[in-house]
Amino acid sequence: MSTPEQEAGRAGDAEDVRRAFDEMPLAQVALDGPEHRFVAANAAYRAIVGRADVIGRSVREVTPEVSGQPFFEMLDQVCATGEPVVAREWRVRLNRGADGASEDLYLDVNVLPRPSATGETTGLLVYLADATARVRQQQAAQREAAEAERRYEAARDVVVELQEALLPTALPVLPGATVAARYLVAAVDQAAGDDWFDAVPLRDGRLALVVGDIVGHGVAATAAMGQLRVVLSEMLRETADARHAVAWADRMAARTPTMRAATVGVVVLDPATGALDYLTCGHPAPLVVQADGSARYLPASGGGPLGTEGDRISAQSTLDPGALVVLYSDGLVKRPGEVLSTGLDRLARVAGDAVGNRALPAGAPTSAAERACQLSVKQLTRTGYDDDVTMLACERRAESVGAWRWRRDPAGLDDLRPRLREWLAGIGVEHRDVQHLEIALTELVANAVEHAYADRPPGEGPGPVEVVAELEADGVARIRVDDEGRWQPPFGPVPTSGRGLWLVESMVEEMAIVRGGTSDDPAGAGTAVTVRHRLHRPALPGAEPPAVPLRREGTFAAVLEGGPPRRLVVSGPVDIATAEELSERVAYAGRGGLYPLVVDLSGVEILASAGVRVLLELRDRLAVHGHPLQLVAAADTPAAQVLDLLDLDHEARPLASPDIIS
Structure with missing residues (x-):
């Protein structure tokens, strides 16, 4: 017998409807009352929960294991508010199968209210779609992406580590010039390896400054950078001629595809006269910043990148006392969608403000070269950068570093090391060099005190010892220790003696002794010991403090x-x-x-x-x-x-x- 709904065409045969409901691929259930008891559940739902005896039971009875995974709370919310809730990729853990093993599923869930004739919510309709396969695919894709990112980061770390090993670890400390540098590796979506810088003291007292940029990124570019840097620096040391050194690099680049079209800027400064000789081989022109902060770019010397045809022409200028010359790579001044002149103007303004002591943050470096590098790189990259960034600045000192003298009569060690540290702090020497010179000088003075005046009567005490330290034009500290005594010849080996001079030789690069005043040479007067040690400051801040700390020396x-x-x-x-x-x-x-x-x-x-x-x-x-x-x-x-x-x-x-x- 047909029902009115069937006769009106609004419903089919009950068995047909039940069969169609049960065959629908989307899991569907109907729940009644605040306990959410099942009144209907199709086969797709029964497959999800892994059981068939659900009708008449509550959701909590059918799936007690989802307690604490706020699924029940979501059903209660729809009952209370009458508002439907949609959740995608809801993770639930169900105990499915005969063995009751738990399994993670991901479900797309739609919960709708079932209103009564009066509009009250008396039950719920719940639609579930099994999204587990989709989520598993997404997770697999994420794992593959993460692994690819890990491999990329590992490869990039190798390139960065290689590049850092190929860049200079220290900058020279010179009596007439202060050098500072900054380097930032390319952004994370790039592979590092295209920029380099160098500061090379020449044998005639001049200083060569180099900044270069290789075309491309990655290991090949880094290797090419290292080769070019070595060739240029060695030829500059050998010839003290910038054009000759660049010509060597030019021929090398013409034969090597990874080096071809590299750009390089070379400046040779004579700190004594301020004379500048420079070349810009396809590279941005040097920036000169005066002591008052005014800035100007030098005219490009002409000539294209390395490995391309064209003459290597040098140009000349002069750097005033207290002024800076700045070399940089285009990564510092180029930005997407911006003309190059805008970046150049910005660099000149920021570097000028730093040198002129305008709008400096608390704790800014005292060296104008260091201030210019620190502030310029920080401000010009704060909105991001997508290429390696390099900046090298050299300040011509208004006054050269003077000699340091120390003398005590009778000799004492009370203020020897503090005064040495004070002198080295003024020229920005790295901490390790300071330690080595402290040990060497302590040993030499103690050696003179102990041995030069051994023939003096008891109670008279040792005689004078004088120390003179000078910073030579090529950045080598020359320290001479003189006494006025007569040294006694050793009577034989003593197991606990003889280590002082050995320690000195271990700490410095050269040591020379001119002996006099021994019992075998009564006409002689005194002994002079001279040590020479090249001084450095960190090339890139972080590995070492930029200058020796002025620490207090405590008492024993x-x-x-x-x-x-x-x-x-x-x-x-x-x-x-x-x-x-x-x-x-x-x-x-x-x-x-x-x-x-x-x-x-x-x-x-x-x-x-x-x-x-x-x-x-x-x-x-x-x-x-x-x-x-x-x-x-x-x-x-x-x-x-x-x-x-x-x-x-x-x-x-x-x-x-x-x-x-x-």
Whole structure:
């Protein structure tokens, strides 16, 4: 018997409707009441939940495992508000199958209210589409993309690491010029490797500045950059002629496809006269910034990129005292959708403000060259950049670095190192060079005090020792230590002696001794020891502080802490003036070697050979009683460096922050 709905054409046969509902691929259910009991559920839904006995049960009874995955709360919300809710790729964990194993599914969910004749929500209609396959594909694609990104980042890291290894690690420190640099690797969607810079002291006292740009990115470009940089720097050192060096690089680029069309700017400055000789081989023209902040670009010298036809023409100009010459790559001034002149004007304005001390942030560098690099790169890249960025600035000092003199009569070490650090701080020397010169100078002065005046009567004390330090035109510090005494010839080898001059030779590049005043040469007067060491400052800030910190030198102290084993914590300078006191302290602390003893040198600011002698004597005393010498030193300190040189085992401690004088 047909129903009125069937007769009106609004409904089909009940069995046909049930069959069609059950065969629909979209999972559909009808729920009644606030408990959300199933009144209808098709086969697609039963397949999702993995069970057929759902009619008459509540959703919480059918899928209790989704409690806490706020699915029930979503159903309650639609019942309470009468507003439908749509959720895409809803992650649920269901216990499906006979073994009850849990499985993650992703469902697209539509929940609609079922209103009564009076408009009240008495139930829900829920439509579920299994999106698990789609989500799995997306996840697989994301994993593949992440892996591709990881491989790209790894390859890019190799290129960046290679490039950093090929770029200069240090800049020269010269008496008449201050050099600073900044470099930023290309943006993340680029591969680094196309820019380079160099600062090369020439044998005639001039300085060559180089900034270049290779066409392309990646490992091949980085390798080409490294080759060109080496060729240019070596030819500049050999010939002191910019045109000749560029001609060599030009011929090399013509034969090598990865180098062809590279651009390069070379400036040769004579700090003494200010004379500038420069070439712009397809490269942006140098910028000159006066001490008052006014700026101008030098005319291009002419000539195309390397490896292309054309003459290599040089041009000349003059740099005033206190002024800067700036070389840079186009990555600093070029921006998409902007004409080049806009970027050039911006660089001139920002660099001029930095040099002229206008609108500088707190803590800006005192060096005009450093200020110009820091502020220009920071401000010109703050909106982004998509190519390597390089800037190299050189300031002609208004006054050359003067000589430093130190003399004590009788000799003493109280202010030797602080005054040396003060002189080196004024010229911006890297921390490691300062440490090496401190150790070398301490040893040389102590050597003169101990040996040059050994024939003096007791109580008279040592005679004068004079130190003169000069910064030569090529950036080499020349330090001479003179005494006026007569040295006694050694009577034979002493196991704990003879390390002072060896330490000095290990710390500097050259050492020469002119002996006089020995008992074999009574007419002679005094001995002069001269050391030479090339000074540097970090090429790129970060690896080292830009200048030596002006730290306070503490007084010697040796504090005994309880054990076992006992621990003697030593701080301050350990040199000829304090070695005897250290010897007494270690003898007392270890009872002449009877007790094990740890000597902590982490707070030691200088460890001279006189202090090393005490440690070796302690080692021998401890060995008699079967105890090892146990030393502790902070990493990368003068004490640690000396222990490493002497191959004395020690425990390394992290380096503490230096005490800086503001």
